[in-house]
Amino acid sequence: MAEQKKMVEAITPMEEDFAKWYTDIVKKAELMDYTSVRGCMVIEPYGWAIWENIQHILDTTFKELGHENVSMPMFIPESLLNKEKDHVQGFAPEVAWVTMGGNEKLQERMCVRPTSETLFCDHYAKVIQSWRDLPKLYNQWCSVVRWEKTTRPFLRSVEFHWQEGHTMHETPEEAKAETEQMLKVYADFCENDLAMPVIKGRKTDKEKFAGAEATYTIEAMMHDGKALQSGTSHYFGDGFAKAFDVTFQGRDNSSCHPFQTSWGMSTRIIGGIIMTHGDNNGLVLPPAIAPIQVIILPIAQHKPGVLDKAHELRERLKKNFRVKIDESEQSPGWKFAQYEMKGVPLRLEIGPKDMEKNQCVLVRRNDREKTFVDLDNLEAAITEQLEAVRQGIYDKALARRESMTYSATSMDELKDIADSKPGFIKAMWCGDEACEEKLKEVAGVSSRCMPFEQEHISDTCVCCGKPAKSMVYWGKAY
Amino acid sequence: MAEQKKMVEAITPMEEDFAKWYTDIVKKAELMDYTSVRGCMVIEPYGWAIWENIQHILDTTFKELGHENVSMPMFIPESLLNKEKDHVQGFAPEVAWVTMGGNEKLQERMCVRPTSETLFCDHYAKVIQSWRDLPKLYNQWCSVVRWEKTTRPFLRSVEFHWQEGHTMHETPEEAKAETEQMLKVYADFCENDLAMPVIKGRKTDKEKFAGAEATYTIEAMMHDGKALQSGTSHYFGDGFAKAFDVTFQGRDNSSCHPFQTSWGMSTRIIGGIIMTHGDNNGLVLPPAIAPIQVIILPIAQHKPGVLDKAHELRERLKKNFRVKIDESEQSPGWKFAQYEMKGVPLRLEIGPKDMEKNQCVLVRRNDREKTFVDLDNLEAAITEQLEAVRQGIYDKALARRESMTYSATSMDELKDIADSKPGFIKAMWCGDEACEEKLKEVAGVSSRCMPFEQEHISDTCVCCGKPAKSMVYWGKAY
Numbered sequence: 001m002a003e004q005k006k007m008v009e010a011i012t013p014m015e016e017d018f019a020k021w022y023t024d025i026v027k028k029a030e031l032m033d034y035t036s037v038r039g040c041m042v043i044e045p046y047g048w049a050i051w052e053n054i055q056h057i058l059d060t061t062f063k064e065l066g067h068e069n070v071s072m073p074m075f076i077p078e079s080l081l082n083k084e085k086d087h088v089q090g091f092a093p094e095v096a097w098v099t100m101g102g103n104e105k106l107q108e109r110m111c112v113r114p115t116s117e118t119l120f121c122d123h124y125a126k127v128i129q130s131w132r133d134l135p136k137l138y139n140q141w142c143s144v145v146r147w148e149k150t151t152r153p154f155l156r157s158v159e160f161h162w163q164e165g166h167t168m169h170e171t172p173e174e175a176k177a178e179t180e181q182m183l184k185v186y187a188d189f190c191e192n193d194l195a196m197p198v199i200k201g202r203k204t205d206k207e208k209f210a211g212a213e214a215t216y217t218i219e220a221m222m223h224d225g226k227a228l229q230s231g232t233s234h235y236f237g238d239g240f241a242k243a244f245d246v247t248f249q250g251r252d253n254s255s256c257h258p259f260q261t262s263w264g265m266s267t268r269i270i271g272g273i274i275m276t277h278g279d280n281n282g283l284v285l286p287p288a289i290a291p292i293q294v295i296i297l298p299i300a301q302h303k304p305g306v307l308d309k310a311h312e313l314r315e316r317l318k319k320n321f322r323v324k325i326d327e328s329e330q331s332p333g334w335k336f337a338q339y340e341m342k343g344v345p346l347r348l349e350i351g352p353k354d355m356e357k358n359q360c361v362l363v364r365r366n367d368r369e370k371t372f373v374d375l376d377n378l379e380a381a382i383t384e385q386l387e388a389v390r391q392g393i394y395d396k397a398l399a400r401r402e403s404m405t406y407s408a409t410s411m412d413e414l415k416d417i418a419d420s421k422p423g424f425i426k427a428m429w430c431g432d433e434a435c436e437e438k439l440k441e442v443a444g445v446s447s448r449c450m451p452f453e454q455e456h457i458s459d460t461c462v463c464c465g466k467p468a469k470s471m472v473y474w475g476k477a478y
Numbered sequence: 479m480a481e482q483k484k485m486v487e488a489i490t491p492m493e494e495d496f497a498k499w500y501t502d503i504v505k506k507a508e509l510m511d512y513t514s515v516r517g518c519m520v521i522e523p524y525g526w527a528i529w530e531n532i533q534h535i536l537d538t539t540f541k542e543l544g545h546e547n548v549s550m551p552m553f554i555p556e557s558l559l560n561k562e563k564d565h566v567q568g569f570a571p572e573v574a575w576v577t578m579g580g581n582e583k584l585q586e587r588m589c590v591r592p593t594s595e596t597l598f599c600d601h602y603a604k605v606i607q608s609w610r611d612l613p614k615l616y617n618q619w620c621s622v623v624r625w626e627k628t629t630r631p632f633l634r635s636v637e638f639h640w641q642e643g644h645t646m647h648e649t650p651e652e653a654k655a656e657t658e659q660m661l662k663v664y665a666d667f668c669e670n671d672l673a674m675p676v677i678k679g680r681k682t683d684k685e686k687f688a689g690a691e692a693t694y695t696i697e698a699m700m701h702d703g704k705a706l707q708s709g710t711s712h713y714f715g716d717g718f719a720k721a722f723d724v725t726f727q728g729r730d731n732s733s734c735h736p737f738q739t740s741w742g743m744s745t746r747i748i749g750g751i752i753m754t755h756g757d758n759n760g761l762v763l764p765p766a767i768a769p770i771q772v773i774i775l776p777i778a779q780h781k782p783g784v785l786d787k788a789h790e791l792r793e794r795l796k797k798n799f800r801v802k803i804d805e806s807e808q809s810p811g812w813k814f815a816q817y818e819m820k821g822v823p824l825r826l827e828i829g830p831k832d833m834e835k836n837q838c839v840l841v842r843r844n845d846r847e848k849t850f851v852d853l854d855n856l857e858a859a860i861t862e863q864l865e866a867v868r869q870g871i872y873d874k875a876l877a878r879r880e881s882m883t884y885s886a887t888s889m890d891e892l893k894d895i896a897d898s899k900p901g902f903i904k905a906m907w908c909g910d911e912a913c914e915e916k917l918k919e920v921a922g923v924s925s926r927c928m929p930f931e932q933e934h935i936s937d938t939c940v941c942c943g944k945p946a947k948s949m950v951y952w953g954k955a956y
Contacts, residue, residue, distance in 0.1 A: 080515075100587075111574065119513070
């Protein structure tokens with residue numbers, strides 16, 4: 001099929017140039033477009049529909065767990081940003097500053113929010129009075145701005161979309177439980193809905209969020225063996241609460257500071273979906289978030305009754321699935337390639353011969369497996385095949401991660417693996433930041449996380465040989 | 479009931495001070511909070527839930543009509559803003575300028591979008607090639623910034639949330655039809671879902687959007703007789719397309735410019751809901767967008783079985799309605815006042831005596847009308863009572879508007895009405911901007927719109943006495 005070949009050739013194979021493969025996909029699947037605004041992108045309808053599906057699933061879960069959505073201002077006055085020392089040091093170098101309003105110079109400049117801990121604290125200081133007001137479980141969906149030097153679609157951009165949850169609790173235990181709960185929400189969402197296996201763990205102090213006591217993370221492995229930090233959840237203790245003078249009257253009438261968390265997942269995850277599941281024919285979308293779950297392609301559509309039948313199926317299926325029909329004059333080969341490019345999980349072919357047999361053909365995007373399905377049984381078959389896509393891409397991603405995860409017990413071994421094999425390296429660590437820096441310097445890897453599921457690789461730190469405190473996943477990251 | 483009295487006293491009566499009544503409600507119903515960010519507010523959970531309900535209804539309609547959501551950057555480089563002359567003159571004086579990124583001064587400053595015509599055109603120039611690519615029907619939900627000097631919660635703030643639709647069409651007729659269609663969507667939404675009667679019409683050239691050929695508007699009357707522009711829809715012709723070099727190959731292979739529209743509705747509408755339906759006991763919410771449609775209040779809740787019954791009803795009703803139960807230790811009087819303040823359309827009371835009779839009591843927020851309802855018939859009764867609330871508040875608002883709308887045939891008469899009676903004034907106009915300015919100067923009123931439903935008030939312009947071209951609604955506006 002010439003047309004199919006031609007379209008497929010338009011994507012650079014990932015083995016040849018992974019970065020080019022990635023940008024080919026985001027452009028050709030029409031997820032985004034570049035703009036004349038430095039480091040900012042247009043998210044096009046197909047890309048935004050993916051994000052809307054992600055939002056819907058996460059937002060429903062957040063609300064089921066008692067969270068409420070709010071909207072904070074997009075600006076932070078400089079004096080407010082300055083209130084928590086570690087936080088401002090972390091973020092001030094990478095914010096965009098508004099200095100003029102209309103024709104007037106502002107008395108105090110404001111940054112566009114890079115994250116909103118400061119704004120939430122400013123508000124919480126006003127609305128929290130008593131232990132009865134706790135917990136406060138707020139979330140917002142918005143975009144934030146970080147003045148990144150090098151940008152890549154979805155993975156790193158000056159403006160990006162996310163949700164940021166900010167909660168306040170009466171006790172450290174409650175706040176820590178919230179931090180862990182939300183990390184689990186992200187991990188379950190990635191594994192169940194996005195079919196992305198993730199490693200749950202804690203960040204080292206070097207890698208944690210500016211101002212946090214502890215940062216938890218889920219780390220996913222991309223096709224090229226690099227890690228993508230896919231969601232984080234932070235425990236702040238009462239550090240911000242003290243800096244912002246957030247107090248409440250405790251059960252014993254004493255004045256207390258509440259304990260705080262924040263947690264976020266961003267449009268970056270769309271980059272993660274592409275680099276976990278995509279192949280040389282294009283995008284492969286997990287069914288839960290695919291804007292089109294089933295594309296109906298009429299075969300020999302000029303033959304009598306074919307288009308009518310295709311429309312009949314669309315009307316029937318749209319009650320349960322996100323379904324679209326392509327009855328354009330393009331050839332079947334062009335259409336096959338087009339919807340493979342767009343990552344649609346299932347293709348439904350219906351032609352005159354199928355109609356005679358009261359059947360249709362379902363073809364899975366991930367492995368092109370064909371199934372002939374009795375039309376009387378179509379809904380159940382589609383549900384089953386969508387689940388087969390989900391399971392298939394999950395298993396493949398997990399097998400890849402396992403085959404690309406290594407252990408090292410010495411610096412030489414670690415460096416050798418890091419130099420020759422892309423992937424994750426499990427190695428022991430003494431807990432000393434100097435060793436972490438040395439691994440970066442010598443082997444070019446950073447700590448991804450101290451996984452919750454610890455393993456014993458050796459007794460001593462892979463770098464300094466002192467007694468080890470924890471097993472760490474090391475790797476290169478986006 | 480002392481507690482009820484006490485809470486109600488906390489709202490300034492609207493007859494005493496309408497502005498104070500308004501801000502009392504937005505604060506006491508917990509819709510928003512002020513911030514330390516100039517002119518920006520926190521939209522609190524109850525206020526944001528109203529906006530989410532508005533978003534859901536409008537977004538569903540937009541999509542049914544074939545529109546697709548996208549996301550454009552929040553920044554506009556100065557050179558891009560400058561491309562359409564009328565547009566930049568209209569907006570440049572009221573934008574916030576980003577001049578620094580991190581520690582570096584930007585080579586070209588960027589404004590935070592006050593509206594996104596320029597960004598959409600920049601993108602459309604790239605993605606529109608052929609007539610086959612038209613129409614493009616894009617929309618985005620976002621916040622925008624206008625450097626307003628005087629701000630009021632929801633009605634006028636530096637940052638506000640809205641949706642902005644931006645569409646491109648092959649012909650002027652198609653674009654005009656879209657403009658009219660979207661104005662009708664807004665009008666139907668206001669009348670059916672928000673129970674707000676509106677007047678549909680066209681803005682005069684003086685009042686139209688910067689850069690538009692024609693602006694259409696829906697105007698609602700508030701309690702105090704002032705107008706609120708509640709949604710607008712603009713026809714641009716091909717002016718922006720020419721300025722931004724958006725071209726397509728037409729059906730005859732010639733190079734053409736497409737014809738453009740934009741349309742928006744914002745969080746301002748929440749201010750409109752308050753000032754249309756609210757009363758001296760607080761907010762009154764239209765059922766379609768009320769975060770809580772039915773508040774269940776157990777009466778004598780310490781009596782055996784009452785709380786269980788209340789919970790049973792909640793579980794049963796939540797399948798069809800947004801329902802909440804308040805089983806706190808506050809007195810019934812306090813709770814009555816609290817949920818009246820919050821504008822919950824229906825209160826459901828259930829106590830031991832009701833249980834004996836297998837009934838409950840439904841009380842409407844708007845007129846406190848009580849209905850005793852057989853529990854076997856509860857869902858139908860609630861649906862009926864919610865509709866009665868909607869119809870009741872719509873009728874009341876319409877009757878008020880009618881009683882506060884006057885006609886004038888001379889300048890003296892118009893000035894007399896404008897000075898003594900709040901409301902709308904219908905009067906004829908010659909179409910000359912000088913007369914429009916004189917009405918403002920002499921009577922303090924501006925043209926609200928030239929309504930689609932024209933009436934004949936007199937033959938000549940109320941101001942200059944020349945032959946009249948159209949009947950105009952005049953009034954004071956938010």
